Amino acid sequence: MQRRHDIDALRVIAFSLLILYHSAMVYVADWDFHIKSAYQVEWLQYPMIALNRWRMPLLFMISGVALGLAGIEGRRWRFAGSRSLRLLVPLAFGMLVVVPPQTYFQVMAQFGYTGSFAQFYPLYLVHGLCRGDQCLLTPTWNHLWYLAYLLPYTLLLLAAIPLLRWLRERLGDAEPNRLAAALLLALPILWLLGVRLWLAPRFEETHALIGDWTVHAESLPLFLLGYVLATRTGFWNWAQRLRWRTLGVAMLAIGMELGLRWLGHHPPAGPMPEWTLQVPWYTVERVARVTYTWMALLAIFGWGRAWLNRPFRWLPYCSEAVFSWYILHQTLIVALAWWLIPMRLGAATEASLVVAGTIAVCLLLHEGLIRRIGWLRPLFGLKPRPKPTA
Template sequence: MEKLQVTRRYDLDWLKVTATLLVFLYHCSMFFNPFDWHVKNNEVDSSVILAFSLLIGTWIMPIFFVISGISSYFSLQKRRMGTYMNERLLRLGIPLVFGVLILSPPQVYIERLENNQFTGSFLEFLPLAYKGLYLEIGGTGNLAFVGLHLWYLLALILFSLVTMHLFNKTKSVKKVSPLHLILMHIALITVAAFVETVHLGGWDLLVYLVLFLAGYYIFSSDQLLSLLKKTFPVHLILGLTTTISYALWFMLDFPERGSMAFILFTSLAVIGSLNIILFFYYMADRYLSFSNKLLRYTSEAALPFFILHQPVIVITGFWIKDWSWPMSLKFIFLTVVSFLIIAFIYHFVIRTLPILRIIFGLRGKKRQASLPPPAKQEVSI
C-alpha cells in the first residue's frame, strides 16, 4: 500500500498540549476532592473542587484516546505497519517500564504511609516495592504493573496490537454524516452502561477502545470538520448541559449500577464527554491550525510532562498535606510548585540528555531550535 505524506495537524498538537495541562490540574484536584487517591490533604472539598474534578474528568482522558486514534491514522499513511508498531512499542513501552520500576514505588510508598499500611523509610520499603500486584488504592500489592497513571501508555500499546490488522485492511470513513455521530453515541453508551472490564480514569477500558477507533475511522475524516462547521453550537450546548447535569447528579446521589437510573446517568456522561470533544475538535481546527515556538516546545514536552506530573504532585502533596493553610492557598501552592518542578526537570535534564529523552518517549537527539519545523509530517501521539 502506498504511503502518503501528511500535512501536520497543528490543531491536534494544541489539543494534546492543552489536555496534558488539564490532566495536571485534574490530578492536583485529586489531592483535595473526596475520591480515593494516593495521598490526601488534611481537609477535603465536596463542592467547588469536586465539581471541577467531575466537569474535567468526564472528557479529559477520552480526548487523549481520540487524538491517539487520529495519530494512528496519520502515522499509517506514511509508515508501514511494522515501523508503526516498532515506534509504538519503543516510544510508549520504554517510558512505561521506567514508570513501573522507578516512578511508581515512591507513590506506592506514600500511599502505604498515608493508609497506615507501612512505617519506616523509603529505603526500608524498597525490598517490598515489587512484591504483590498493585490492583487498587488501599490494596496490599506494591508492584504497580500498569505504572499507576501510565496505564494510558499501556492501553495504547494494547489497542495498537489489537487493531493493527484491522487498520491494515480497512480505511477510515470518507463521508461522515450525522448518522455516524449518532451511532458513535449509541456504541459508547452501550459499552459504558453494560460492559464492565477494567475501570481506569473514570471509564471502562473498552470505552477507550471505542474512542480510539472513533479517532481513527471518524475523527480523521475532513468531512467531519465540514459537518461540525454547521453543528458545533449544538455540540457545545449539548456537551455543557449534559456534563453539568451529570456532575450535579453525581454529587447528589450516585445511582446503583444496572439500574435504569444508572443507564441514564451514564448516558449523560457519554453525551457530555463526546460533544465537548467534538466542539473542541472543531474550535481547535478553526483557530489553532498554526505553529510557533511555544507549540514546538510544549508539543515535545507533553509526553515527559505527562509521565512526570503525578509522581511530582503526590510527593509535593505529601509534603504539604498537614499544613494549616487555607485549601485555596494550598491548591495554588501545589499547582505552581509541582508545575515548576516538572518544567525544571524537563528543560534542564530530560531534553538535554539523549538517554533520558529515549526513556521519556522522545527521539534521542534534541531538536535544533534554529531549524524550522518540517512542513509535512504526521501528528504525534
Template sequence: MVNMRKYYIDNIRILCILMLFPFHTAMIFNGWGENWYVHSKALFGATMLDLAVYPWWMSGLFTLAGVSAVYSLKNRTVKQYIQERFLKLFIPLISSILLVIPVQAYIADRYFNNYIGSYIEHFAVYFSLTDWSGYDGHFTPGQTWFILYLFVISMITLPLIIWYKNKENKISGKSMTIMKIVPMFLIILLAAPILDIGGKSIGEFAADFLLGYFILSMEEVQARLEKYRIPLGLAWVILIIMRCTMYQMSISHGLLWEVQQRVLGWIGILAIMGLGKKFLEFNNKFTQYFTSAIFPIYIFHQSIIVIVGFIVVQTVRVPVIQYFVIMGTSFILTIIMYEIFRRLPVTRFLFGIKKDRRNKLKRTINKSNGKLKC
C-alpha cells in the same frame, strides 16, 4: 512535500495534558471518598472540576491518538509503526513503572499506613499486587495506565486498520452528517463493559481510538464539526452542568450515570475538535515546545504532584492555598525535570523524549538559503 500536520490536534493535546495539573491536584481534595495517594480536606470546586473533566478528557486523548495514527501510518510502514509504538510507549511504560511510579505507592503507605521503612525497602511492598490503585502502597501503573492501554489498543486494532487500508470501499466522509456522528456515543457505551479493569475499560477506550481513526480523521467530518462548533459547545457545557447537578442530587451510580458519562464524553470530544479546528490551528514557539514536552510531562507530573502534596498538606493549613501551591509548584518542578532528562541520552531513551531538532532545523533552513549559520 505538503505538510500534513494538523496543528490544532497537537494544540488540543497540549491543553489536555496541561489539564493534568489542576485535575490531579484536585484529586487530593476530592469529595467522593477516594483517598488517592495523599488526601486533604474536600473542596467543592475541586470535586466539581474532576467530575466535569474526566468523561471527555481521557476519552479525548484516546480519540486524538486514533486521529494521529492515521497521519503516522501515512509516513511509516506497518513495521516502522510497531517499532515506534514499542520505543515510544512500551519502553517508557516499563521505565516509569520501575523508576517513576513507586514513589507514589511509597508516599501513600507513609501517609495512610504510617510506613516507617526506607524507600528502597518499600519495593518489597510495591511489587505485590492488590487492587492496582497503589493507594495501599502496593503495585500500581499509576498514570501510565494510559500508556499501557494505548500500547495494547494500538497493537490489537492494527490488523483491523491494515485490513481497512487495503480495502477498496471505504467510509465516505461526505455521508457522515452530524446526525450520524452524534449517536456514535452508543458504540462507546456498548464497548464500556469489555475488559473493564478498575473502572477503566479497554473496550471503551479502544472504541474511542477507532472512532478517531475511522471517523474523526476525515477532512469532511472535521469541517462539519467546525461548522457545528457552537451548538456542540453549548451541548457540552449543558451536559457538564447536568453531570455536576446529578452528583449533588446523589445520582452518581447506575445506568443513567453511565449513559450520561458517555454522552458527555462524546459530545465533549466533538465540541473540542470543532472549536479547536476554528481557533487552535496555529504554530508558535510555545506550541512547538510543548508538542515535544507533553509525553514526558504526562509521565512525570503525577509523582511530582504526590511528593509536593505530601509535603504541602502537612505544612500549609488552608486547603485552597494548598491546592494552588501544589499545582503551581508541581508544574514548575515537572518542567525542570523534563529539561534535565531531555539533555541526557539515557533518560531520553528510557522515557521516549524526542531530541531537540530546532537547532538542526534552523541549520538546514539556513543551508538551503546558502547561509549556513550555527
C-alpha cells in the same frame, strides 16, 4: 506526515489538564487517591466529573488521529517495532523509577509504613504491602496506565488497517450528508450507553489492562475512530460548523447529569411527586453522561479546529515536553502534598503550592536534564536529538 496544529495543541492541553486534575484529587472529598489533604471539599466533585467524562476519551481519540495522520500504512510493521520501543521503555522506567516514590508516600499515609525508602523499594519490586485485607500490589504503573493500554491498541490498529482504510474510503472527503451526520451523532452515544448500562455494572474500571473490559470498550473504539476520521476533511469541517450546537448540547447534558447527581446526594424534603417514581433516573443519568462525552468531544474538535489550527511558536517545544511532564507530574504532586500537608497552610495556599511546585519542577527537570541528556530522552518517551547538520 500531515501536520495538524489543532490536534497537537489539543494533545498538549489535554495532558496539561492532568496536572490540575490529579492535584485536585488530593482535595476532592469521598474520592480515593494516593494521598489526601485535610482540606477536602465535596463541591470539587462536580467540575472534576465534567472534566473526567472526556479527558481520557479525548487522549485516546487524539492518539488514533495522530496515527491516521502519520502515513504509517506502507511501513506499519516497522512502525510497530519503533512504537513498541518508544512506549515500553518509558513505561518500564516509570514503573521502576518514577512511580515508586509516590507509592512510598502512599503506604506511609494509608498503611502507616515507617521504613525508609531503601527498605521499601525491595518490597515494591517483589510483592507490595498489605494492611489487614487491604493490599497494594506492586510494581504498579499508576498514572502511566495510558501507555500500557496504548501499546496493544496500536498493535490492534496496525493489524486492522486494511479494514479501517476501507471504512475511511467509504466515508469520503465530503461533509457528512443527513444520514451520515445522524449516524455520527447517534452511534457513538448508543455504543457508550451500552458500555455504561451493560458492561460498567459488571466490570469495575481497574486500569490493570487484563479484564478491564469497561475501559477497553470505551477507549479502543474511540482510538480506532480517531484513525478513521483523521484525514476526512469533511468530518473536521462538519465538526467546526456544528461547534456551537454540540457545545450547547454538551452543556445541557452535563447539567442534567450533575443536577441528578446533586439531587441524589441532597434529596428534597417531603414526599416526591408520584410521576418521579416512575422515571428510570439511573438510565436518564447514563444517557446524559454519554451524550455529554460525545458532544463534548465533537465540540472540542470543532473549537480546536477553529481556534488552534495554526503554528503557535510554543507548540513544538510543548509537544515534545508534554510526554516527560506526563510521566513526572503525579509523583511530584504526591511528594509535594506529603511535604506540605503537615504545615497546615490553608486550603488555597497548599493547593496553589502543589500545582505551582509540580509545574516548576516538571519544567526544571525537562529543560535542565531530560531534553539535554541523550540517554535520558528515550526514558521519557522523547525521540533522539537530531544530529547537527554540517
